[in-house]
Structures are given as structure tokens and as C-alpha cells.
Amino acid sequence: MLVDLNVPWPQNSYADKVTSQAVNNLIKTLSTLHMLGYTHIAINFTVNHSEKFPNDVKLLNPIDIKRRFGELMDRTGLKLYSRITLIIDDPSKGQSLSKISQAFDIVAALPISEKGLTLSTTNLDIDLLTFQYGSRLPTFLKHKSICSCVNRGVKLEIVYGYALRDVQARRQFVSNVRSVIRSSRSRGIVIGSGAMSPLECRNILGVTSLIKNLGLPSDRCSKAMGDLASLVLLNGRLRNKSHKQTIVTGGGSGDGDDVVNDVQGIDDVQTIKVVKRSMDAEQLGHASKRHKP
Amino acid sequence: MDRTQTFIKDCLFTKCLEDPEKPFNENRFQDTLLLLPTDGGLTSRLQRQQRKSKLNLDNLQKVSQLESADKQLEKRDYQRINKNSKIALREYINNCKKNTKKCLKLAYENKITDKEDLLHYIEEKHPTIYESLPQYVDFVPMYKELWINYIKELLNITKNLKTFNGSLALLKLSMADYNGALLRVTKSKNKTLIGLQGIVIWDSQKFFIMIVKGNIIDEIKCIPKKGTVFQFEIPISDDDDSALRYSILGDRFKYRSVDRAGRKFKSRRCDDMLYYIQN
Numbered sequence: 284m285l286v287d288l289n290v291p292w293p294q295n296s297y298a299d300k301v302t303s304q305a306v307n308n309l310i311k312t313l314s315t316l317h318m319l320g321y322t323h324i325a326i327n328f329t330v331n332h333s334e335k336f337p338n339d340v341k342l343l344n345p346i347d348i349k350r351r352f353g354e355l356m357d358r359t360g361l362k363l364y365s366r367i368t369l370i371i372d373d374p375s376k377g378q379s380l381s382k383i384s385q386a387f388d389i390v391a392a393l394p395i396s397e398k399g400l401t402l403s404t405t406n407l408d409i410d411l412l413t414f415q416y417g418s419r420l421p422t423f424l425k426h427k428s429i430c431s432c433v434n435r436g437v438k439l440e441i442v443y444g445y446a447l448r449d450v451q452a453r454r455q456f457v458s459n460v461r462s463v464i465r466s467s468r469s470r471g472i473v474i475g476s477g478a479m480s481p482l483e484c485r486n487i488l489g490v491t492s493l494i495k496n497l498g499l500p501s502d503r504c505s506k507a508m509g510d511l512a513s514l515v516l517l518n519g520r521l522r523n524k525s526h527k528q529t530i531v532t533g534g535g536s537g538d539g540d541d542v543v544n545d546v547q548g549i550d551d552v553q554t555i556k557v558v559k560r561s562m563d564a565e566q567l568g569h570a571s572k573r574h575k576p
Numbered sequence: 577m578d579r580t581q582t583f584i585k586d587c588l589f590t591k592c593l594e595d596p597e598k599p600f601n602e603n604r605f606q607d608t609l610l611l612l613p614t615d616g617g618l619t620s621r622l623q624r625q626q627r628k629s630k631l632n633l634d635n636l637q638k639v640s641q642l643e644s645a646d647k648q649l650e651k652r653d654y655q656r657i658n659k660n661s662k663i664a665l666r667e668y669i670n671n672c673k674k675n676t677k678k679c680l681k682l683a684y685e686n687k688i689t690d691k692e693d694l695l696h697y698i699e700e701k702h703p704t705i706y707e708s709l710p711q712y713v714d715f716v717p718m719y720k721e722l723w724i725n726y727i728k729e730l731l732n733i734t735k736n737l738k739t740f741n742g743s744l745a746l747l748k749l750s751m752a753d754y755n756g757a758l759l760r761v762t763k764s765k766n767k768t769l770i771g772l773q774g775i776v777i778w779d780s781q782k783f784f785i786m787i788v789k790g791n792i793i794d795e796i797k798c799i800p801k802k803g804t805v806f807q808f809e810i811p812i813s814d815d816d817d818s819a820l821r822y823s824i825l826g827d828r829f830k831y832r833s834v835d836r837a838g839r840k841f842k843s844r845r846c847d848d849m850l851y852y853i854q855n
Contacts, residue, residue: 434845557820567789
């Protein structure tokens with residue numbers, strides 16, 4: 284599986300309106316990514332943490348994947364997920380994550396101040412830590428805090444879209460990525476595109492050659508877009524679809540029957556999965572459906 | 577010896593002793609040599625006896641014959657009963673495994689390929705083995721009558737699923753009892769386990785002990801929870817075909833059902849569960 288965790292949603296706050304042109308542009312980007320071999324894509328809604336969130340859980344997620352992209356998913360077999368990125372400036376103003384995380388598959392944090400960075404590396408219950416690669420990092424990244432954060436299971440994200448825009452952003456991107464790789468000792472890094480238009484998408488070879496130049500070994504690059512990124516998806520999906528990672532809704536027998544791959548089967552509101560009965564006490568116990576690798 | 581030299585007395589004893597005149601504390605000396613009483617070889621004898629009386633099922637029965645039944649039910653013996661039941665279970669499992677192996681060998685030697693033929697053959701020729709063979713059919717009512725009704729009652733499942741609370745059901749399922757459940761291994765690090773399906777007869781800390789229906793003979797299998805995902809289904813109603821499907825992540829489920837009841841689970845980093853999403 285090839286995963287892209289960052290395709291921006293054309294909305295920067297809840298007050299913004301979504302135009303159909305922007306959504307069409309997004310669909311074009313998604314199908315380009317599909318052409319390049321991506322199978323799992325997360326649509327990223329970036330919002331300020333101190334902003335006022337709607338009270339109703341249903342209004343919390345403006346992306347509405349099933350209605351807008353259901354046709355695309357059926358046609359191409361892409362798996363789409365929703366992701367929220369919270370811009371954290373002053374930790375005292377934000378509200379609790381537990382309610383927000385119910386509506387989204389992945390929760391990411393984007394600290395823009397030193398306080399925000401310490402909060403998101405220590406306390407917040409998030410899946411991803413990302414930075415604004417186009418501008419200066421909020422503070423010098425320390426190995427101790429970043430690595431303890433990675434040990435907790437939070438992954439660091441590199442967004443290569445910034446390297447493709449203008450010269451100033453590219454210069455910052457290089458130094459920021461190098462500092463992220465240095466402080467994390469190249470552990471727990473995932474790579475996302477952040478592509479605003481179809482032209483900014485790259486396939487795995489292009490990304491690997493870019494990031495390899497910046498000091499990440501190439502095997503880690505391919506892991507960053509495959510295994511580690513799918514672990515982020517797993518972590519995020521398990522938060523809502525399971526009780527503390529013990530009992531999960533849905534099964535895991537056939538292809539795409541587990542929590543991550545099963546996007547359409549699980550009822551999001553009730554978190555149940557209704558299927559036709561396939562298990563019976565009269566069935567033979569072994570090798571009834573032996574796995575063929 | 578009594579006359580200490582002046583140099584020693586003045587320079588050394590004054591420094592390290594309270595009273596330089598009396599360098600030795602007289603209380604330290606005793607008139608007689610004390611000897612501790614010995615037990616006359618009792619400890620070594622006890623140790624030998626302990627080694628001899630290591631519990632197994634045979635001498636366990638002897639013990640229970642000696643002691644009256646009501647004495648065993650007293651609370652102070654609880655620990656011992658508990659210990660014995662553990663041994664009995666282990667012995668039962670080992671016995672079953674041994675006998676199924678013997679049966680398979682017999683089937684191979686006599687070229688029997690049918691389950692019923694084999695059972696008849698063993699019943700006639702080897703009645704001792706037949707008695708201790710685990711029979712899948714015996715355990716089916718445990719699932720069909722006991723467990724399904726229990727879990728339906730626990731989750732409050734009715735035909736109308738509109739009012740069903742999914743997250744509450746997940747919470748209840750994490751504390752539920754799985755003795756008697758029909759589980760299937762769907763994902764595992766050990767590829768040979770995938771597809772196994774059976775009725776749980778004991779839910780231990782690190783294993784699900786299941787009875788598995790086989791082609792020729794039914795077997796007892798101990799399936800480790802580590803690195804395995806189990807799937808189970810709860811039928812919504814008897815006449816309908818639909819069911820609710822859930823999975824147990826064995827890696828996060830390594831507690832006995834007793835300890836699990838009041839437990840607060842915690843999410844951890846899930847790097848060890850990559851096998852779950854890979855095909």
C-alpha cells in the first residue's frame with residue numbers, strides 16, 4: 284500500500300465556503316495521485332486550534348467523504364480518509380481533542396510556537412506532528428523531546444509540496460527537513476504530498492530521490508510512504524472504531540476487511556458493522572479458508 | 577599481653593577506643609560456647625518429601641479421598657483448590673493432545689479416512705482412549721445455547737438496530753467473557769494459524785484454548801493471543817441471516833477474563849500490529 288497523508292482541503296476555517304470548482308480541482312488531484320500508484324489518501328483539513336468549533340458532532344467534519352467522493356472511490360478503488368490538522372499557537376486557548384477526534388480519522392498537530400511544540404510533543408493525543416516547512420521552525424528541535432514523542436507512537440510528517448512552489452519556501456524547506464531528520468535520528472518519519480494542484484504530485488521514486496538528497500536513507504523513504512504511514516492510519520482508525528485497541532468493529536479475513544481498509548463497511552455514526560453470517564459452529568475448524576500468500 | 581605498650585596506648589587506643597585502659601569489651605566474651613540445637617536432619621527429610629509429593633493428577637485424587645469434601649470448601653484451602661484446578665486443566669489438555677495423536681496414528685495405520693468410522697473403531701478397540709477424546713459436538717451447546725444468549729443479553733441486541741449504541745457495546749465486549757465463544761483467526765504473524773476456527777474452552781492470560789472441529793478428529797489447540805487477530809460474529813436474530821462482526825486484537829487482550837472485568841485499557845503505539853493491515 285502506498286499512502287499519502289496530506290492532500291489539503293480547500294477550506295481554512297469553518298466559516299469558509301467550499302466552491303464546487305475547488306472540489307473538482309481536488310478530485311483531479313486525487314485521480315492524479317491514483318494514477319501515480321497511491322492507494323490510501325487522507326484529505327487534510329487545516330484549522331486553527333483556538334477557533335470556535337461547532338457543537339454538533341455531525342457539523343464537525345466538513346469534508347463529507349461519502350457524499351462527495353463516493354463515486355470516485357467506487358470507480359478507482361481509492362481509500363479516502365479525513366484528517367484534521369490543528370495549528371497550535373497558545374495551548375491555553377485550545378479545547379479538548381476528544382470531541383474533535385471523534386469526527387476525523389487522523390488528528391495532526393502543527394505547532395507554530397515553542398509552547399505549542401512542547402504541548403504537542405508531550406501531552407496531546409495525536410497521530411502526527413507536522414510543521415510549516417515553508418517558514419522558519421518555531422524553535423530549535425531537540426532530539427530528546429522529538430524522540431520521546433516518536434517513542435510514544437506519534438509520527439513526524441515531511442510535506443514535500445513546499446519544495447515545489449517558490450524559491451524562498453524551498454530554501455526553508457531544505458533546512459527544516461534536515462533539522463527534522465537530525466532531531467528524530469531518521470526514526471518515525473512519514474512523507475505526505477500537500478499537493479494543491481495535480482502538478483505537485485510525485486510518485487514514490489521522485490519523492491525518494493528528493494528526500495534521500497536531504498539525508499534520509501532510501502529504505503526509510505519507502506517505509507515512510509508505506510508501512511509507517513499506514514500505521515498512522517491504523518492508529519487513527521483504532522481510536523474511533525475500537526475500545527482502546529482491544530475489540531474492533533469489523534473483521535479481518537478477506538482483502539480489505541480490516542479497520543483501515545474497510546472504509547465503507549463500518550457505520551460511522553453507530554460504529555457497528557452488519558454482515559451476512561459467515562461463521563457457523565458446524566463448519567470445519569481448520570483450513571476452511573487457508574490464507575494463500 | 578596485659579601490659580600494653582605506652583605508645584600503643586597513648587597514640588592508637590586513645591584515638592579509636594572510648595576507654596584506652598580497657599581495649600577489649602568484656603561483655604563480648606562468654607563463659608561457655610553456645611551451640612544451636614539442630615533439627616536432626618528434619619529439613620533435608622522434608623525437602624525430599626516435598627520433591628516426592630509434587631502434585632499430579634494421580635496423587636491428587638488420593639489426597640481428596642483422604643480429606644473430607646466439606647473441608648476442601650473452606651476458604652483457607654482456596655489457594656490449594658485453585659492450584660489443583662490449574663494442574664487438572666493442564667493434565668486434561670496434555671491428555672487430550674496425546675490421545676488425538678494416538679488416534680491419528682491409528683487412523684493412518686488402519687487407513688481410516690472417515691471420522692465416524694474412526695470413532696467406532698476406537699470405541700471398540702481402545703475404550704480408554706475413546707473416553708478421554710475431546711468431542712466437538714459436546715461443546716457446541718456451550719456456544720449455541722450459553723454464549724450467544726449471554727452476549728445478546730449483555731449487549732441488549734434487538735431486531736431494531738437503530739437505537740443500538742456501538743461504542744458502549746465495544747466497552748462491554750472488552751469486559752465480556754469469551755469462554756464458549758466461536759472464534760476464528762483472521763490475521764496472524766504465524767501464517768499457519770490463519771483460518772483456524774473453534775470454540776473457546778478456556779480463556780487464559782496468554783492463550784485461547786480452543787476445541788477445533790477436524791476432518792478426521794477433533795483437536796484441542798492452544799492459540800497464543802500475541803500477534804493474532806480473532807474474529808467473531810453475533811447473530812442479530814435467529815431467522816435472519818445478518819450478524820454483527822467484531823475482532824479481538826490479541827496483542828492488547830493479554831489478560832485473564834477475571835482481571836479484564838475491572839480493567840482500564842490504554843491505547844499504546846501500534847507499531848507491533850503492522851501485520852493486521854498487511855495482506
